[in-house]
Amino acid sequence: MKTYGTLPDGNEVSIFILRNKNGMVAKVIEYGAILTSLEVPDKDGNVADVTHGYDTLEGWISNESYFGATAGRFGNRIAHGKFSLDDEDYSLVTNNDPGGLPSALHGGIKGFDKVRWSGESFQNADSNGVTLTYVSPDGEEGYPGTLTAVVTYTLNDDNELLWEAKATVEGKATPVNIIHHSYWNLSNDQDSSINDHLLTLNAKSFLPTNAGLIPTGEIAPVAGTPLDFTKPTVIGERVEADDQNLKFAGGYDHCWVLDPLPADQSVQSAAILHDPKTGRTLEVLTDQPGIQFYGGNFLANDVDGKDGKSYPHRSAGCLESQRFPDSPNQEAFPSSILRPGETYSHRMVHRFSW
Secondary structure (H helix, E strand, O other): OEEEEEOOOOOEEEEEEEEOOOOOEEEEEOEOOEEEEEEEEOOOOOEEEOEOOOOOHHHHHOOOOOOOEEEOOEOOEEEOOEEEEOOEEEEOOOOEOHHHOOEEEOOOOOOHHHOEOEEEEEEOOOEEEEEEEEEEOOOHHHOOOEEEEEEEEEEEOOOEEEEEEEEEEEOOOEEOEOEEEOOEOOOOOOOOOHHHOEEEEOOOEEOOEOOOOOEOOOOEEOOOOOOOOOOOEEHHHOOOOOOHHHHHHOOOEEEEEOOOOOOOOOOEEEEEEEOOOOOOEEEEEEOOOEEEEEOOOOOOOOOOOHHHOOOOOOOOEEEEEEOOOOHHHOOOOOOOEEOOOOOEEEEEEEEEEO
């Protein structure tokens, strides 16, 4: 642990550097509980950072794309920033309006990605990591209840980066959907397109959306659509297909529905991303009911990223395990409501090979 920078309010932000015996290096900062970089070898032994982001704290403060972030209190969208719970109506801060339809995205204007967490490092025999804690007060961004969130990053010698979130609430029940939002490009060039990567999604269904990228409530089969990734498929092969779901999102930005988690498993495989050029493969395993794949449709060469990179259109993809978007308003979806006395838990494993 060492000081990474100082926030405008004078609080220092620490950075934690995690290493394993195989050459992987993960860096995590207290601001936003952000994974600032992840260095991974390729098939030839070349080590490269496979994430988008910034070189300085000032860059991360300006982060509008949620690079590397822990997003919450509710990751993804809530329609119109409104929901009802226990006979009370709540209005959240709206900060996104695809299709001209407003929504609360990733927790609002000052979500969990825009606050300072308190970090503490730990060391085990075959892993090391950091635990980060943030207390979100009742009413923050419009959410009810005082939420205590704990996020843990662990890098082990099996080439797995584990991200786990737990939370409890006091006072009132609240929606919770804390997610991890790294942008992955497994090549050695973060300027290159993600469209040449192969993607597998272990999901036979997805959630169609309206123009505001809010699920309609339907759970639709992927078979026969450009959203079928049940077999390894080149991402760019069908991204411009004549499909209404792709047109609404400007490409891939949808939640896929996973099979129920087997009772004897703590996580299951949700996605596999592979770069044929470098041989790097990322497998995402989770205990959540859905996974959002976002193909970098809104990247537009308009940021000053790492090493002067500006990150062109579709130069990275996000794989975000989660509860379903807008679930506080859709009774048929798995519940995202956390009540006092309960514990929210979200486990996500990033397993790398090369």
